[in-house]
Amino acid sequence: MSQKSKRIKELFGYACTLTREQGVGAMASRAAGFCKRRFLGKKARYLPGKETLQAQRQDAAAQKFPTISILTPLYNTPENFLRPYIESVIGQTAPNWQLVLADASDADHAKVADIVREYAADEPRIVYTKIENKGISANTNAAAKLATGSYLALADHDDMLAPHAVYCAGRLLAETGADFVYSDEALFEKSPERPKVGHFKPDYAPEYLMAVNYICHLAVFKKELFEAVGGERPACDGAQDHDLFLRIIDEMQRRDPAAKPLHIPQVLYYWRVHAASTSSGTDAKPYVVAAAQKAVADHLAATGRRGTVEEGKFPGTCHIRWQIDEPQPLVSILIPNKDHIDDLEKCLHSLYAKTTYESFEVLVVENNSADPATFAYYKKLPQRYENARVITYNGGFNFSAINNFARRYAHGQYLLLLNNDVEVLNGDWLTQMVGECSQPGVGICGAMLYYPDDTVQHAGVVTGLGGYAGHSHKYHKRGGSGYMFRLATVQDYSAVTAACLLVRTAVYDAVHGLDEAFTVAFNDVDFCLRVRDAGWRIVWTPYAELYHYESKSRGSDEKDTTKKARFDAERERLYAQHGRDNILHDPYYSPSLSLDYEDFRESADLRNLK
Template sequence: MRFWTISFATAIRKGATTDRAHERKLSVGFSAGDNSIIAKNDVARSASGFVALGHDPWFLLKPKHCLRRGWYRLDLKAFLPDGYQPRVYFNFGHGFQERFGCPLYVDGDRYSAIVRAYKPTLSVRLDPVDRAVDFDLKSFTITPANPILLAKLRLLQMLGIVWNLAKAPLGWRMHFADLRRDYLSTRGFVTLPVRYQARSSQDAYLRWIRARDYSPERGRAKLEAEIQKLAAPPLISVLMPVYNPEIDHLNKAIDSVSRQIYPNWELCIADDGSTDPAIRRTILSWVQRDRRIKVIFRGKNGHISEATNSAFALAKGEWVALLDHDDLLREHALAEVALTLSRDPTIELVYSDEDKIDSRGRRADPHFKPDFSIDLLRSMNYLNHLTVHRSENIRMVGGWRRGFEGSQDYDLNLRIIERIPASSISHIPKILYHWRTSAGSTASDTSEKSYAYQNGLKALAEHIERCQLPAQAEPLESTPYFRIRYHVPEPAPLVSLIIPTRDGVHLLETSIGSVLQKTTYKNYEIIIVDNGSSKPETHRFFKNIASDHPNIRIIRYDREFNYSAINNFAVQHARGTVLGLLNNDIEVISPDWLTAMVARALMPEVGCVGAKLYYPDGTIQHGGVILGLGSVAGHAHKHFPRNAAGYFARLLLQQNLSAVTAACLVVRKDVYLEVGGLEEQNLPVAFNDVDFCLRVREAGYLNVFTPFAELYHHESVSRGDDSTPEKMERSIREIAFMRARWGRRLDADPYYSPNLTLQREDFSYAE
């Protein structure tokens, strides 16, 4: 069987590099002499190897002969900056798609993975880095995987001991020494085959579908009975702009509307000058079959915004739903919408969960969304499908605007949510919409249709201007998402950073040193609360740090440890209008951490702002707090790799959450005092931050998680062992108090889907 070997060091032809940023060709010989590699985007040669010229450098590997289907080992020898994880993508005939991508795992200067090419491979794409940096590539090999070792690997996976072979019996460890050498990285993680990964995830989703999803057998009769009870069932107009879809997809899209359980709908189709005459015949045949289907054939192609407006002109319904010409509505979609509207007359906008469907009807990649989050919407159009608007709101804002094609619905959503209260936006946590994946579709590849991204950024910028926010919209580098960078007013308000401590001078010195050396925000004071330190070196440190830095004060709290009481005591001494609660084991990473947090906390609608925290090994310690995890609350995405995007990129995006950790929390002093500070009597150690954030939400404020404030958290190193009988008893009391105070609200976090598990912190599907 053929294998590919690429030598980057020796096979670059003279004159291959030019000043152009795209389509630079580097002719690289494989050992078989029949292949080439092209530096396809944002790559040039440099004295030390290569330089990435932008945020998306990648190489195209195109052999003269297809790589046969089967299992392969990928090995890349490269010198990359710390923290970068290269990825390899396979083209099985439909271009490069994210689902056919595989990360390579690091072991020194070698990166490797085991993958399965489930079809013949036409070409391979290598993404070594994801931003403008210097790097060097030495060689890349794709070789058939040893089938015997692979079988042993699969056996170990099924036995569940592959993650830590050190715990296996001695005989197994010796027998699989070759497996450890050939298939495990130095961290002990197996690099799973890409198709096996996809199948594992798909299996989990299929289990969820069988256990929890709607099915006609167990749900249709109940929905039909509820619909019959509606006193005034609303007319829902489904808008479908059409332009040259595949006939089969168009038929299935229209059929998905015709099969709706809910009968009071109309389908308004606007054909935008499709060039295939079969499309006109298809639509007219449907019009003849069902009088609820209306159509307008536009004489001139005006793109999707104008086509949607034409479809809207046909609509008579009080409510408008949007359907792309190749997607599918679930049969119960409009029934769920109508019943939701009937339960609450104040609703102005409804959105649901969605998943993706391929040409074979296979479902995947469900997006189980949170309830309405304005910060998340300003990061991406997560409302997406299915979204249903009150017709009058669409008319009031002037419909869809030309010039926002590809993001025309995002622009509309932003203009409408500016006019309606957040309480009138309802989320149906059910899969009501199948988004079709096909070549060239943004459902299958977020790199497609860059014009849509630019139009989305423009829509967001105009939204900021209309709302008169002190901010600017920016691309979020190397992602298809956005960042709003909020500005701090001049003069910047004084921030009081409160750090409780008892001895642990090595931690405190690191923490304060990182604040002083790295923080770009200038107007702050540090209040060190000494809770009974006894070591001479601690007191020497207090004396020196206070004398060297006028903005640092030491105050004493000579009572037993009570985190809530200590912070409440320090707030009384705080001179700032903004408070920053910090643990003494926090270490700053990003210099603008405090600027990012303060800028958002100063907005009148915001209460608490939390940061993105890492363990010392770089994995996630805190990506926000999810209610219900571990009975009370837990941290989102705990132990995920630092560069992980998280569930639908939620580790990368600013968003609203129910709570954030007080290990690094910023809040205005007036908000802190308004809700009465931290709970001293019942929550002296644990969950006081969760309780505080919930009371802040109850007072009408939003809590915000920002990934743009990055810090290390050494996780309560200074607090001691929690396993003593006294501390265990205290922990039980704190849990009981939280359950008594907040009850079922702890089990229904509005920013975490009920379709996701409360057993783990990884956003996996509920079982």
């Protein structure tokens, strides 16, 4: 079946489920939103309507929002960029802003000062200073010295703010007293009313932030924190904002370990795409790569974490090779098996032939095999594979119960739940997973799984996809960067598949293992959500790669009415255990992205955006 046919089939199934559970009206509303976006154009699709903007102006006039000083270094700024930028700030629906412009333009661009003074003559909230050009960080720091707001924001001289940027940020800051908030953004070439693409971000995702500066614009943070960390560092010019965000968050968490930035799921910033902008790619500014690696390396040093920062799979991304304590912690690999010894042999052979991590044991969990050849294979297995043994589970197939049973016989500091129908691809896969799972606050690590045709089978689990849960970037071609590099960088997710799942044994025990009421489906999603609720993070890495010959040992649940009924019951149990709203609102997935597809496309109705 082709990728397109698979998507159509799965989408049709979701449509039927939505109609059955929420009625024809809900299905019609989703379909109408899709058709409107698909066929009636995308003009101003991220901007609130005029009525909303007017309501914000009236509300802001009665509120006491904190003042946000917007810092913008100027350097030979073209008039056709500078005027729209200044006017986008003046046109804000909330009055609690100050625009600080530090002008480092050369003598041939004196008109920059003339334009700014023209606007400043009528607008006292615009502050202007002429400075010597010492680079983006030093110039930003010069602007910060003139800021009078309790919060600072960073904006580039060639970009534009959405009209409700200050209102949305100010309102959240007033309601929460947050130290740091950030928003979604969009790229444009000529006008924000014709955006090229939106960058819809997750809530705070620390592992993702070390890999790439996904926060970017619009970021608003307390001036006091900016001063406490010494402002921006010229040594990181090119990735100065990435470096600043990491240091501010470190300072926040030094004061309060639970502190984190808050995400505003609104497009509040428009990033202009042109030849000299980093929005057109890091090739425009190659020094960004080295600066980003320094920023992350310094962050590791400041937080006492041990690892080597390398360039990631794509320019502008980082990858950390974590230092693992010696002796290597033991990993107990649990592999349920029923017959299918060809699959099991492929799995074990690849595991032992390729894996460079040395400290592991293998527990094959026999479950109701009927073929005499299987038991003959088991008899020879301990001699063929070092530290491998077979244990026997007596009971009907229940994936959760089988793994809970196997855990009793495991001696490792980590447990690796592994399907018998996977094949290891890269030698350091387990080293990468242990490195990630050993980091502070991380309880679980998942892997990149491919179908045999080299398309993605699993790159993290997003709850809410298809109404319940689905795999990120499913069917995407191998080797791509995915949405905002999310297919090519270490990521924070709400869940990962148990086809290849590494967990700290202490964490597994603390949440009492897998829930045996989930016999086949969603046991991994439920398990990860319980681990997440217990305060641990779930991480996925693209640097552990395996083939997954999905469901070979069980067959298709859809073709068996009994299995389908069981699947539907377990799906409903997921709602009952974790709440429908919690399932449909994954913090690591944006409410402006589709729940109908796995490829991070915009939602047909851009729900909740306006």
